[in-house]
Amino acid sequence: MRSIWRHRLFWPVVALLTLIAVNSIARPNFIKFRVRDGELFGAIITILRDSAPLMLVALGMTIVIATRGIDLSVGAIMAVSGAVALTIIDNSGDAGNLGVVLIAVVAALLVSLVLGVWNGFLVSVLGIQPIIATLVLMLAGRGVALLITGGFITTVNSEPFSFIATGYLFVLPFAFFISVAAITVIGLVERRTALGVLTEAVGINPEASRLAGVRSRGIIWGAYIVSGTLAGLAGILYASNIRAADANAAGVFIELYAILAVVLGGTSLNGGKFSIAGTVIGVLIIQTLDSTILFLGVPSAQSPVFFAIVVVVVVVVQSPRIRNAIGRMSRSRQPKAAAVEPPVEDKQKAEVTR
Amino acid sequence: MPADTEVPPIVEMRGITIRFPGVLALDNVDFTLRPGEVHSLMGENGAGKSTLIKALTGVYAIDSGTIAVAGERRTFHTAADAQEAGISTVYQEVNLCANLTVGENVMLGHEPRRGGGIDWRATQKEAARHMESLGLAIDPRSMLSSHSIAIQQLVAIIRAMVLEAKVLILDEPTSSLDRGEVEQLFEVIRDLRSKGVAILFVSHFLDQVYEISDRITVLRNGTLVGEHLIEELPRDALVTKMIGRELEDLATLEKSSHRAIDRSGTPVVRAEGLGKRGVLEPADLEVYEGEVVGIAGLLGSGRTELVRLLYGADRPDAGQVEVQGAHAKVHSPRHAIDQRISFSSENRRAEGVVADLTVAENIVLGMQARQGWVRKVPKKDQDAVVAEYIEALGVRPANPQALVGNLSGGNQQKVLLARWLATAPQLLILDEPTRGIDVGAKADIQKKVSELSSQGLSVIFISSELEEVLRLAQRVAVMRDRRKIGELDSTQVDLDGLIDYIANAGEGSAA
Structure with a gap:
């Protein structure tokens, strides 16, 4: 029993279950499913479908954060990806053609991959701080997207393209399968190969890893490429859902929600140990919260306040002071010397700033 | 005891004891500083x-003991308290504001005021006056960041004078200065000494210590060894006092140093003229199969720098490396590992273990890095290797899933040794593998090194404990002041001979 609540996914799971329970009580429809034309509907299905873009972005963000980095450019990459795909379809003159849509999707993914290569180059080769390196594309990306669409919101009417976000396969939304596929591939690649543990080693102690012979440059570079490509896929989902490439609206603030999902899932922003399962739960918490806010009829202008409350709680619980306090409560008496050290650090800092 | 004790001391520390979790950092240490001396x-x-x-400057709280400044008993809670009492410190990394001008840095917090604001003209004039008094001829309006570290250090000292410091602490001030800059700094120090300022000087460079100091206090393992006037303490006596003699039970360990080494063939690794400007003067080093080569020298003598260049951890700008007689490109640790060279850093925490990973993950890391991420070492092989080395090296706790960060230093060192042995190297470089670990673990590690070298592994062994070096190594390379000054056959030299060599060899030509 003790080991269960010590598990690092315990609190995220509790949070998710609590949200589901609250919803189930407040609106019995929440847990009901309806079948129509062989397709499954219901609030939970909607959550699974709508969470796909955030899920993809957050998976990539998890890997990047594990390397001690951060990728702020994911929203902008979504915009570029959508712009590339829709411009190709729009210019083809045959929007309904499956081949055209496939070419458009592959082209958009390739462009996203290249943007990931750019981010990774800045961070791993030039050694620019990740937050600055990815800020470049975060600011410039939407401009690039507007350039591609010629400054317009490109809209298309394409059956195959719309299918990506709104279609059904068997009885479940196609977008859900994309999510599951991404989770599975990332999970297998990280954990069945040694990539996961090497990524953690680089994130925890870059210098020790370098001296141990880990090719940290490749590992860090790869993380940004994965993040960029997944963001591109998320951009296609977004564009498919609204059947338009809206460079100014696609993926706005998604980098922050993705970071929130990663942190909710128990992966530290300091890098190192990461949890794919945690991130999945984090994304589902955010999406369920979103659905709850919508259901409660909170005006959309005020919904950020709810997210803010969650963020505040997470940050406070993770702060060193609170963790120390919890540690002190759980442990018995501390030796005196151990209590001497922390203030020492404060003093040194004070000295430096003086 | 020195003769001129009649000058009343400016600082008197008595019975200072400081404990950190698990460590007695200072044990009942006395220290006395007199006006107008370099100590x-x-x-x-x-x-x-x-x-x-840090006890003197109020950074650390003392557990017991007393500190008196100018005869008055004081308790410093912060560094500011100490500064107010006239104790200023200039650290290795300069603690100034790089984005302000030299004058602003010198006068920071003591600017002359006029009306409600700062009188900038008077500030600059005042700064210039202070700088002139110490012979520093630079424009006070220039940015601090535009000057070399040496000048910045002088600025820091001048700032201490503005604060009317009676005690000036210089912690490794010369480590990044060249010869001319050191001269300039010493000029200033002598000038301050003649003005009655007490100067506490810390440096790893023996030559500089003997050039500038009046008095020396020696510490070892947190205890006071003694206080001496410089002319009463020859260099070899100082080195002996710093290093000390180690415990008896280690001395009973098997010696591997008398094993005969066949040096007729090709050396396993040969470095020729390996060097880097400002880090190490070009040096040669050869290691033959089954040989243990010791590197002796004080901290900062260049011993770590030499092996880091050899391993590719730092990029050399001169010289080349041959492995098994063939020219080898070793520009990164990766290259070294591909040549089956392994390096265990002296800096266990920062450059060795990955603290948040388990013992098993840490041991496998080297093998895995060598194989690349795609081919994961199969779980079964991992378990076998991990179990083998935990057993062979006696890692405690013998739990592969324990986080390495929670292990003691000695056990972390064993995990690192296991990591490197698992990669089956032909040359193993161990930098201070036994520093700060208990005697039992020390003996385990020495035994393992001796045993592996008798099976054909070549080892470069660096240690501050010379007895350890003499016991394990057949040949000892000696370093001083970032230069290799010679090589000794360890069957031909005893401890005192080695100490004498480290302290005095080539003295005439060095200065």
Whole structure:
């Protein structure tokens, strides 16, 4: 029993279950499913479908954060990806053609991959701080997207393209399968190969890893490429859902929600140990919260306040002071010397700033 | 005891004891500083030099003992308290504001005022006056960041004078200065000494210590060894005091140093003229199969720098490396590992273990890095290797899933040794593998090194403990002041001979 609540996914799971329970009580429809034309509907299905873009972005963000980095450019990459795909379809003159849509999707993914290569180059080769390196594309990306669409919101009417976000396969939304596929591939690649543990080693102690012979440059570079490509896929989902490439609206603030999902899932922003399962739960918490806010009829202008409350709680619980306090409560008496050290650090800092 | 004790001391520390979790950092240490003297604090890493300085400057709280400044008993809670009492410190990394001008830095917090604001003209004039008094001829309006570290250090000293410091602590001030800059700094130090300022000087460079100091206090393992006037303490006596003699039970260990080594063939690894400007003067080093080559020298003598260049951890700008007689490109640790060279850093925590990973993950890391991420070492092989080395090296706790960060230093060192042995190297470089670990673990590691080398592994063994070096190594390379000054056959030299060599060899030509 003790080991269960010590598990690092315990609190995220509790949070998710609590949200589901609250919803189930407040609106019995929440847990009901309806079948129509062989397709499954219901609030939970909607959550699974709508969470796909955030899920993809957050998976990539998890890997990047594990390397001690951060990728702020994911929203902008979504915009570029959508712009590339829709411009190709729009210019083809045959929007309904499956081949055209496939070419458009592959082209958009390739462009996203290249943007990931750019981010990774800045961070791993030039050694620019990740937050600055990815800020470049975060600011410039939407401009690039507007350039591609010629400054317009490109809209298309394409059956195959719309299918990506709104279609059904068997009885479940196609977008859900994309999510599951991404989770599975990332999970297998990280954990069945040694990539996961090497990524953690680089994130925890870059210098020790370098001296141990880990090719940290490749590992860090790869993380940004994965993040960029997944963001591109998320951009296609977004564009498919609204059947338009809206460079100014696609993926706005998604980098922050993705970071929130990663942190909710128990992966530290300091890098190192990461949890794919945690991130999945984090994304589902955010999406369920979103659905709850919508259901409660909170005006959309005020919904950020709810997210803010969650963020505040997470940050406070993770702060060193609170963790120390919890540690002190759980442990018995501390030796005196151990209590001497922390203030020492404060003093040194004070000295430096003086 | 020195003769001129009649000058009343400016600083008197008595019975200073400081405990950290699990460590007695300072044990009942006395220290006395008199006005108008340059007093060097000497000791190897972990001897307690910085802890003593931090006790004096109010950074660390003392557990017991007393501090008196100018005859008055004081308790400093912060560094500001100490500064107010006239104790200023200039650290290795300069603690100034790089984005302000030299004058602003000198006068910061003491600017002359006029009306409600700062009188900038008077500030600059005042700064210039202070700078002139110490012979620093630069424009006070220039940005601090536009000057070299040496000038910045002088600015920091001038700032201390503005604060009317009676005690000036210089912690490794010369480590990044060239010869001319050191001269300039010493001029200033002598000038201040003649003005009655007490100067506490810490440096790893023996030559500089003997050039500038009036008195030396030696610490070892947190205890006071003694206080001496410089002319009463020859260099070899100082080195002996710093290093000390180790415990008896280690001395009973098997010696591998008398094993005969066949040096007729090709060396396993040969470095020729390996060097880097400002880090190490070009040096040669050869290691033959089954040979243990020791590198002896004080901290900062260039021993770590030499092996880091050899391993590709730092990029050399001169010289080349041959492996098994063939020219080898070793520009990164990766290249070295591909040549089956392994390096265990002296800096266990920062450059060795990955603290948040398990013992098993840490041991496998080297093998896995060598194989690349795609081919994961199969779980079964991992378990076998991990179990083998935990058993062979006696890692405690013998739990592969324990986080390495929670292990003691000695056990972390064993995990690192296991990591490197698992990669089956032909040359193993161990930098201070036994520093700060208990005697049992020390003996385990020495035994393992001796055993592996008898099976054909070549080893470069660096240690501050010379007895350890003499016991394990067949040949000892000696370094001083970032130069290799010679090589000794360890069957031909005893401890005193080695100490004498480290302290005095080639003295005539060095200065």
